[in-house]
Amino acid sequence: MADFVVAAKISEVTPGHMKTVLVNGKQIALANIDGEFFAMGDSCTHAGCSLGGEGVLDGNVVTCGCHGGQFDVTTGKLVRPPPAEDEPSYEVKTEGDTILVRI
Ligand code: FES
Known part of the structure; x- marks a missing residue:
């Protein structure tokens, strides 16, 4: 069973923004949507x-800065090609001022 691992401080991921963090050797994209935190794979499944x-977050959809592919950051699901595959999605919780991700 995967454990929750400290990923970032809450203050590092402000509402409407994303941050790339390294958790247990995995590159993860954290997103803050109206104070709720989500985590998915950071490396676009396209290229x-x-x-x-480099992505731009609008609501719950991130647009990749390279070729415009889109993903739902709450689920990791592909929204718009050219990527062909979903991103992995990770469970998130907060404790005090810390964001933890289940890896
Ligand atoms: S690398 Fe993300 S859309 Fe091409």
Whole structure:
């Protein structure tokens, strides 16, 4: 069973924004949507661009900065090609001022 691992401070991911973090050697994109946190794979399934670093978040959809692919950050599901595959999605919880991700 995977454990929750500290990913970031809550203050590092402001509402409407994303952040790329390294958790247990995995690159994860954290998103803050109206104070609720979500985590999915950071590396775009199309050509590997960083979604947390170069993507643009609008509501619950991130648009990849490279070729415009879109994913739902709450589920990791593909919304618009050219990517062909979903991102992995990770369970998130908060404790105090910390965001934890189940890896
Ligand atoms: S790398 Fe993300 S759409 Fe191409």
